[in-house]
Amino acid sequence: MSTHARIRSRISAVCLSAAPLLLSVLLVVGCGMTSGAPSNTAGTGSAFVVGTDAPLASVVSFTTTVQSIDAIDADNNSVPLLSGSPSVDWARYNGLQTMLDMNNVPADTYTQIQVTFATTPAPTIGYLATGSGAPSIQTMPATFTTNVVTQTLTNPLVVPASGGPVGIHMDFRLDKSIQVTSGQITGDVTPTLEISAVGPSDPGAYIDEFIAGVVNPSVTAQSFTVQGPHGRTFTVNVNGQTEWDNGEGLSNLTSTSIVQISGTIDRADATIDADEVAILSQDGFYAAGQVTYVQPSSGPASDFQLYVRGTLPASGDGVTLGQIAQVDLSGSEKFFIYWMHNQFTQFLFNPSGLLPGQHVSVGGTLAGAANGDALSVKRVVLRNWGFNGTVVANSVNTGNGTFQMNINGFAGLLVPGQPVTVYTASGTKYRNGFSGLGDVSSSTNIRVVGLLIKAPTSGDSVILARYVDDMN
Secondary structure (H helix, E strand, O other): OOOOHHHHHHHHHOOOOOOOOOOOOOOOOOOOOOOOOOOOOEEEEEEEEEEEEOOOOOOEEEEEOOOOOEEEEEOOEEEEEOOOOOOOOOOOOOOOOOOEEEEEEEEEEEEEEEEEEEEOOOOOOEEOOOOOOOOOOEEEEOEOOOEEEEEEEEEEEOOOEEEEEEEEEEEEEEEHHEEOOEEEEEEEEEOOOOEEEEEOHHHHOEEEEEEEEEEEEEEEEEEEEEEEOOOEEEEEEEEOOOEEHHHHOOHHOOOOOOOEEEEEOOOOOEEEEEEEEEEOOOOOOEEEEEEEEEEOOOOOOEEEEEEEEEOOOOEEEEEEEEEEEEOOOOOEEEEEEEEOOOOOOHHHHOOOOOOOOEEEEEEEEEEOOOOOOOEEEEEEEEEEEEEEEEEOOOOOOOOOOEEEEEEEEEHHHOOOOOEEEEEEOOOOOEEEEOHHHHHHOOEEEEEEEEEEEEEEOOEEEEEEEEEEEEOO
């Protein structure tokens, strides 16, 4: 069965009778870190740009070029916060924050932020098309009704000449931006942004996920240098409290390592203080996205297919952004879970624990697979993802810390056995108006950012929640 036939078969079994496209979710900036640690000079300070995103229910990608992001003071003086003009897929991240850029800017109080999107090349929308036939992923060109957005900050961005860095958090609301007529996407986009000033200790400045290639590990200095997708470098600091996945550490890093980092921006020198590091690949290539098909459906998998949302380097034979890639498994791959370091990791995620709808990364080489069109991998990492959906009425159990939800959108067409049970714990954070599990019962539309796993005993699809967001 071909790649596209398999995903169509898997989706059609779930949703041939699905309602028309639903457009009801949030989106924010998503891109790799692109700047080296700036050195302060007299009259300048460090300013960073951080964001997160959540794709629209039926939109699987929205790609455009960010021409500029400028800070404007009360005298209408403008300074750039962005280096270069990166092309950004705004659906690449979902509920997880990442760094877009960091630069030195003149010390000042900035009251407005202006974002300009390039009109050439034209932005594109990738969406899930449903109709009389099997659902499929389609791409259409988009047109900005306006490509310049200027927003006055509720609290000004104050850049000091000395002291810790400050920055902005950007939220691109796709649910209010992509125009729809009679349930169909028109291609017109009126960008609606929510932008706020943040400091390095604010929740909006935390870096949940940054993926980059290692340039120079330094064991004695307890730090290493990484290069992001746009060629800029950044220093990452580690210490005794930094958690390393898969039992590895600083000494395992090489010039061909690709890592995922979570942490905070250091107040003193604008480097990253890492809370968590995972080596996603030791072979100079990684790809990430959602599992769309697993073969066989039970027992240890021999291969699976992946909707590719991100790669490093940018492309390779058989692996294309926005397309389906086949991943062959030999049985010798390392399986582990980001942010989980206990004895249950291998029990929860292994070749028998692969599940359609999971967000995973694979690390390996583009050559050497038995199938010339497949990706041969050595590491498979289960990662957090944002699942949007609706709360099942009367399902919240504060005693057990659980509730049930029906997942919608692209992931909802993939995840088997809905509704799924969501498990919360003491470390689960509640956002966007939620203060605890008790608030979930009064909401209908939510996003749960967490790990989708196959329960080892029952085989049911369940989510271990890291964040729970009110999406009403």
